[in-house]
Amino acid sequence: MSTIHPLEYLAQQLLGKQLHALEPEETHVLEKIHQHRPVSRDAADVSDQMATVGERLSDRVAAIGGSWGFIVGFSLVLLGWMLLNTDVLQHFGLAFDPYPYIFLNLMLSTLAAVQAPIIMMSQNRQAAKDRLAASLDFEVNLRAELEIMRVHEKIDQLILARLDQVLARLPEKPARD
Template identity: 70%
Template sequence: MAQLPLADLAQRLLRKPDHTLDPEERRVLDSIDSGTIVSRDAADEADARASVGDRLADRVAAIGGSWGFIIAFTLVLLGWMLLNTDVLAHFGMQFDPYPYIFLNLMLSTLAAVQAPVIMMSQNRQASKDRLAASLDYETNLRAELDILRLHQKLDGVVIERLAALEAKIDALSRPDALAKSDAGA
């Protein structure tokens, strides 16, 4: 029984058979049929769909792409170089002398781990953007269909009023109606 209104709405509003509807169009027509709203917050939807790895990738990307991280990392690098060049060299205890091979290994390892994590975060952001576009499409389609339905209702009201006015004009223009109106005057 629920398929009949959906098929009717699909044909009447979208001029498509219901078996050709996209999932977004089907959700919009279902919401029209049930009288519910269709708009949702894309951020909430994306957060609900996010896995632990997705949230972790977002946090790592947020930290790794911040000025605080860049400044702190620069200070650590300068401290490492200063420690291994001047301070520990003075006591003959430097563990990573110039050209800082161990530091280069640590930086390469960090870059090798951080780059894919940032790419995961970017992929998740692209997925969020696609979700937001899909939700925007649903909302826009619902608004457009509601406006179309309002136009149809208004057209129906206008046609009824015009028909009523036409009937009154016809009634007034008949000779017997004119005679009655002249006799009454």
């Protein structure tokens, strides 16, 4: 007689599916049940472990570029550039980018052209983190549901066993003619 694999048994018993027909999340949950290990994981930690250097860099650029500190600092740099090239350096005849600030416009266009895709990369990574969090939440919810089903089954078995004990102790009634 062949023995059934524990995961195959759990798949049949708890999910009513063959092991090969399970989704990866379902298989992961059954493995953790079999190992008696928790299934919950922090989505941010899992995402950070899988992140490449470029993804982490795009997150930092987006965090800096999307802050009030950046806006205020960049506004001060722009104001300084304009004052320097309009009043200070022009007074000495050394203005390298006088009004209409063509070089400044080129630099701003270049910054926007580089910064926009980097911020979009960061947004894509955040969307991937959200999908990962939803997947991990599904695993935890599935594990909780399956464990509740197992507890119900154990309680039902205990109740039936207790009923059998009670019935075994009852005196038998004589048959009526």
